[in-house]
Amino acid sequence: MIVINTTVLSNLAAANRLEILRELFGEVLVPSSVYEEILKGIESGYMFLARIDEALEREHWLSLAHLTGESRRTFKTLLNVLGRGEAAGIAISKERKLTFFSDDKVARKVARDMGVKISGTIGVLKVAVEEGRISVE
Numbered sequence: 001m002i003v004i005n006t007t008v009l010s011n012l013a014a015a016n017r018l019e020i021l022r023e024l025f026g027e028v029l030v031p032s033s034v035y036e037e038i039l040k041g042i043e044s045g046y047m048f049l050a051r052i053d054e055a056l057e058r059e060h061w062l063s064l065a066h067l068t069g070e071s072r073r074t075f076k077t078l079l080n081v082l083g084r085g086e087a088a089g090i091a092i093s094k095e096r097k098l099t100f101f102s103d104d105k106v107a108r109k110v111a112r113d114m115g116v117k118i119s120g121t122i123g124v125l126k127v128a129v130e131e132g133r134i135s136v137e
Contacts, residue, residue: 031088
């Protein structure tokens with residue numbers, strides 16, 4: 001199980017390869033703030049993002065994650081330096097002791113400084129190649 005941010009999710013949706021996340025990590029949690037960003041992207045005409053919305057409705061491996069007690073407090077603190085999606089992703093990852101997937105440089109540094117394991121799009125692709133899910137050719 002992992003927590004994912006908008007950048008990684010949208011990169012894989014653009015490549016029409018969301019299923020790689022399920023194959024590699026099983027359950028994938030999408031913070032509700034990230035989902036709001038996805039919906040705004042769809043409204044702005046980025047129709048490939050509709051794949052994420054459809055997967056959230058149909059697939060059981062991709063689900064929304066909401067802030068709870070401790071993660072809500074962490075989220076509020078992180079809003080001083082991060083956007084809502086990044087802050088929520090780190091807060092949920094920290095509370096549940098899960099890896100946070102983001103390509104945002106500042107968010108990755110903050111997560112690392114808080115002891116949250118991180119990865120990103122390149123990390124997904126690296127594992128996918130190593131496990132033979134995709135080819136470099």
